[in-house]
Amino acid sequence: MASSAPSSSNAAPDPTPPNLRPTTYDSWCGVAHGCTRKIGLKICGFLQRTNSLEDKGRIVSSLKERQSSKSLLACENSEKESRFRRTETDFSNLYARDLLPSKNGEEQTMQFLLEVVDILLNYVKKTFDRSTKVLDFHHPHQLLEGMEGFNLELSDNPESLEQILVDCRDTLKYGVRTGHPRFFNQLSTGLDIIGLAGEWLTSTANTNMFTYEIAPVFVLMEQITLRKMREIIGWSNKDGDGIFSPGGAISNMYSIMAARYKYFPEVKTKGMAAVPKLVLFTSEHSHYSIKKAGAALGFGTDNVILIKCNERGKIIPADLEAKILEAKEKAAWGGGLLMSRKHRHKLNGIERANSVTWNPHKMMGVLLQCSAILVREKGILQGCNQMCAGYLFQPDKQYDVSYDTGDKAIQCGRHVDIFKFWLMWKAKGTVGFENQINKCLELAEYLYTKIKNREEFEMVFEGEPEHTNVCFWYIPPSLRGMPDSDERREKLHRVAPKIKALMMESGTTMVGYQPQGDKVNFFRMVISNPAATKSDIDFLIEEIERLGQEL
Amino acid sequence: MASSAPSSSNAAPDPTPPNLRPTTYDSWCGVAHGCTRKIGLKICGFLQRTNSLEDKGRIVSSLKERQSSKSLLACENSEKESRFRRTETDFSNLYARDLLPSKNGEEQTMQFLLEVVDILLNYVKKTFDRSTKVLDFHHPHQLLEGMEGFNLELSDNPESLEQILVDCRDTLKYGVRTGHPRFFNQLSTGLDIIGLAGEWLTSTANTNMFTYEIAPVFVLMEQITLRKMREIIGWSNKDGDGIFSPGGAISNMYSIMAARYKYFPEVKTKGMAAVPKLVLFTSEHSHYSIKKAGAALGFGTDNVILIKCNERGKIIPADLEAKILEAKEKAAWGGGLLMSRKHRHKLNGIERANSVTWNPHKMMGVLLQCSAILVREKGILQGCNQMCAGYLFQPDKQYDVSYDTGDKAIQCGRHVDIFKFWLMWKAKGTVGFENQINKCLELAEYLYTKIKNREEFEMVFEGEPEHTNVCFWYIPPSLRGMPDSDERREKLHRVAPKIKALMMESGTTMVGYQPQGDKVNFFRMVISNPAATKSDIDFLIEEIERLGQEL
Incomplete structure (x- = not known):
């Protein structure tokens, strides 16, 4: 069907699409696949990236004429040429309207997105860095009053791309690093890099x-x-x-x-x-x-x-x-x-x-x-x-x-919620998910074993955890050895919220708490963060003790 | 609260967080804001990025000692140093398990994400390029059978990051460019760059x-x-x-x-x-x-x-x-x-x-x-x-x-659905959204005015469109001048689906169709793509005529 070229429009100033028949890519890519797998994939990737008849023609002829490693290298070089390079760009006089689909907006768009990516990569790096805080807590009224040029209000007039980039940094700065190895709060924790790539792609495909x-x-x-x-x-x-x-x-x-x-x-x-x-x-x-x-x-x-x-x-x-x-x-x-x-x-x-x-x-x-x-x-x-x-x-x-x-x-x-998941499955395999889950359960067991017999802690439920939930009370020095009574229960009920508040102020780690039925507030640890190790469990326990010792 | 430093753990091999009190950043950032706005913002951004006591101290002292343009320049240089550079990386022997939180996974993670970004930026660039196709259509069974090394099945074992990158390219290749200036299918169309940046950030913050x-x-x-x-x-x-x-x-x-x-x-x-x-x-x-x-x-x-x-x-x-x-x-x-x-x-x-x-x-x-x-x-x-x-x-x-x-x-x-929207509002201002919407309505009026009196087209509803929906039939040569009858209606009912199928095969543009009540299949144009111009409307009309002339 439809093998004839679309007619060109005289009225339209834009170039009309060349006749890219569905089979074009396939046949050329087939040639590319004739090479070793790795080079083949690269050429294939290149064909997909350029999607232009001229370039494709060029590569195919070079492949046909002399299938030497030299021409393949040339091909790899031209792949490199299509890469984006960051240049110094002054964003203070640029606005959203200067980006694509604006005419001549391509270069600014690429530079703006690369700048955003730089902010995001720095954030990813720091997320996994235990020497950084999990959060930098502020009360709602503090953030609403405006923090150092971070103004949440929306205005009638556009702000410069420079300000937009600052807003992006500030949004991350005042947020919570849910992927931090010491973030144990409910619910989603961890930042899977393949999933992240998948989600970036999903939003770019926007369908x-x-x-x-x-x-x-x-x-x-x-x-x-x-x-x-x-x-x-x-x-x-x-x-x-x-x-x-x-x-x-x-x-x-x-x-x-x-x-x-x-x-x-x-x-x-x-x-x-x-x-x-x-x-x-x-x-x-x-x-x-x-x-x-x-x-x-x-x-x-x-x-x-x-x-x-x-x-x-x-x-x-x-x-x-x-x-x-x-x-x-x-x-x-x-x-x-x-x-x-x-x-x-x-x-x-x-x-x-x-x-x-x-x-x-x-x-x-x-x-x-x-x-x-x-x-x-x-x-x-x-x-x-x-x-x-x-x-x-x-x-x-x-x-x-x-x-x-x-x-x-x-x-x-x-x-589209599927792509990141599909991509993670591809990248980890079923066994990869299995290992990840086994590790979470091992950490839960580690935590349980570590605290079950200590006087500073008391388990909420009998027996070993079947899942990654570990529920426990921290018993501050003032309550140790005190027999069960309404007074003790009332005091214990206030312990977890106080420690949690102190924890958020110091920003070092986060874990949830809750009451349940007749059980007063207890810590509810849910381990699902693949970045967490035994040392992070140790850290959490010590942090709870440090923050709770005066209570 | 909590102004004392967290105690260091002897058992934990990881570094303990320094005492980053919430006020630290604020006070230094305040100093930075004393500079001209632009430089101030940059320093502020830098402080947020590094989030390290040493670097912050260095900048603050340099600011205090000599507030010359030279030292500010030095500061801008150190900002540059924190930028990520792409290097040649062989991903064929790297796997998801080699990325963060894996020990020493930082460099591979950055390079992998930069490679993904490169794929995405190429896609963004092509999305707005009218010389590329809107889609490269394949039937479900074709994609399921596997296209040139693009295998949708999930396996037990992990695939290399090189294959994952190829999968990313292929996913985009066989998808539909909903941001293409000639994509008019329902419903979401257009690819807003600020919104895209916002969504990338949202997924990175993953909360x-x-x-x-x-x-x-x-x-x-x-x-x-x-x-x-x-x-x-x-x-x-x-x-x-x-x-x-x-x-x-x-x-x-x-x-x-x-x-x-x-x-x-x-x-x-x-x-x-x-x-x-x-x-x-x-x-x-x-x-x-x-x-x-x-x-x-x-x-x-x-x-x-x-x-x-x-x-x-x-x-x-x-x-x-x-x-x-x-x-x-x-x-x-x-x-x-x-x-x-x-x-x-x-x-x-x-x-x-x-x-x-x-x-x-x-x-x-x-x-x-x-x-x-x-x-x-x-x-x-x-x-x-x-x-x-x-x-x-x-x-x-x-x-x-x-x-x-x-x-x-x-x-x-x-x-988190709010951030991209908030960021777009910041970047465009209320007036920016207003202009965008006015433009869509102008284009709808342009389309209506252009086709309303032509024999090749017939409007489904009387009068000018109040919104961006324009509903019309294309009347192929064989049906022009034929009086209304069951036969004509049956034939007309088959026109839009045929043209749409041909359109998808050639991949040049996309627009929806539907029947409604007693009205047979008609084209339903919904203009909401900010990338579309009058020339794209012209193109659509000509394309419908080209594909429908034999019907």
Whole structure:
């Protein structure tokens, strides 16, 4: 089809595209692949980068005429020429309007982006540097009043690119280094470099997941990755389904909607009033998103029935239904455990669930946001959510429209969350994720072993942690040896918040705390930061002791 | 608080952080600000970048000793030294595990990221180059079979960083350049450079919007921006509310939930079964997300009542309620119109709505995802959605916890969507957005004027477009002059899909099509791409004629 060249427009001052037939790149790239793999890949990369007929022609002829190492070297040199070099640029008189698509904006654009990258690379470097602080804490009113030329207010007139660059630096300066080896606060921690590269690329590609038409590669990556995840869950059927959503809470909402649709499809058209009163059973320790979903979807939070758990947070299994729910509830945070041959037995039974929420943006260290809802049954998401919007999902397209996945979602536009995850999987392999997860669990065990028998600490739950959560109280000198009483409990309740506040002021590390039921405020350590080592665990313990010794 | 230095750990092999008190930077930066603004900003930037006591001390002494232009120059030189330089790196034997946080991984990390940036900058450059194609179309099965070493399958073992870089190039190669000046497909088009920089920074900061604690700057930016947006809507009260959500569909869902909660707060606890039957009124042309929300929230799609519209897609106003809904329905896509003093009258009445969905990721050209739900009444989002998860929203923190905005959301983790938008606003100013939107509307008018009286085209709706949507049929030679009949309509129905398929094959431009009600497939041009000029509109028209002349 369409092998004739587009007609040139006399009215248009812009150059018309040459006739780049889809096969052009392929055939030349094929020639390139005839070389050794490494050189071949490089030439291929070069062909893709230049995407210009002249350059391609030049390389192909040089390859055809003399396939000597000399000509390949020349090719590598020309690749180098296409690299960008930073030059000194005065940004004080440049504005957003001077950047692309502005005419002659190319050089400024490249220099501006390189300057931004420089700021980001410095930040990345410092993120992993233990001699820097985790955060430089300021109260909201301090930041709102304006810090040294960092003004958060928006104005009617543009600011110079120089000021924009300062704003970028300031934003990072007053933020929190979540990738710092000593950042243990919930939830996403760590800064995966491959994931970062993936996210930079995703934002540069700036497309939308609703149709294959505008996101062909990303749509396929999503399908392949979801299939792999279903295999890992242990579903034996080949044709389950799933979708990436903006987070675990939304994924959980999907799973409840899918279950409701399966048993009461008429809810979709007739609403909750048309069916018998429905209730949701869930663990008393389940994530609060189940309640949120209960409220949103029209069940009502009173109809979210909490099932009692044992001391370890496991549902006391009254019946199979409860077990299935158990598997469901654990998986958002713990999904990563499935990647570990050593630890996946802790999620035994998950393969009996009909839907699983799995958040790679938690323990697997994928950059936020990256959450998947996986369902065993094909067609259920489509059936539940599709509305067949004519302007997006035309049935008469030239390609297989089953790849237009948008109508499975409750969203319309949908961010590309798959690429960074896919790229990380490529770069680490399944074994890489496995090692990463095993390491987190080892560190959790290390922390537990280190503090369990010390008088300065008390564990919140009995026994070794099954996951990377380690919950403990720090007992300041003034409370040691004091028998349990309301007074001691009240005092202990105030310890963790005080230490946390001091910790944030000094900016050396961060860890979360919370009360739970009748348990007063305790530290809740969640280890998922791949940058953390045993020495960072040591540091955290010492820091808590240092900050808490006067309490 | 906490002015003493953290104690050093003997057990930890890593360096302990020096005592960087929050005031250190401030005071030195203050000195720097004493210089001329430009130099001052640079020094400030440098202080932030190095974040090291020694360097800071050095600069401050040089400033104090002799405030000559010579010493400032020296300072600028040392700033240059902190810049990253690309070197030739062989990535074929490097793997993800060799990057940070790996020991000695810093240099490889910087070089790898610079290589990625090079790929991205080349892509950005080509995106705006009209001599390149918009896409290089392949069918799903072609991409799945594997293209020239681009294998989408995931494996157990890691791939080299060289392969990862090739994967990055290939992903872009086989994707769609949504920022290309001739990409007119729905929905997000254009690639805003400031927004891109903002998104790169956002992913590098990799944090989560649920608490002030881990996203202090972003939380404040969100509040300031939402307030500004409410002012622009025209709400006179100061204390409305709002939140950024993953997209317009979710924002619309929020608005329905908020309205339901306001009038029937018991739905939150008791569910839809406990209240009288509720129905949703909406325009017959409203976005399909209203139906999706109706299904999800337990109303049922049968209870989404569509109100008839006139030929221009406006609700025939039966009453005030309908008018309010009208304003609501339009705003997600059209929110940007509010930024234009020339066009905002088209949304007159919007200030009477109780909630507005406004998607900066549409006409304002902010990178996906960026959508806000704004509500007139403070506290309604909190009341509707809060579940008070103890592990996140501790009431006993040391700062003003009203800045912990997470419990307003139906999500738990929430991506930072604000920064790129805030940065674009800074860089363009309100007037910059205004110009951008005016330009889109001018182009829509240009297209309309150009084709309205030509025999090759037929407009779908009467009259000038009020927005950037221009809907038209291309009439191929074989159908010109043929009177309206079922046969003609059937033939015309097949024209747009055929042209679109040919267009995608040749990769020269992209535009959407759809049927609507009794109207057969027509082209639906939505102009929101700031890179597009009149010449690109000319090109599109000529391209449609070229591809359709044989039909």
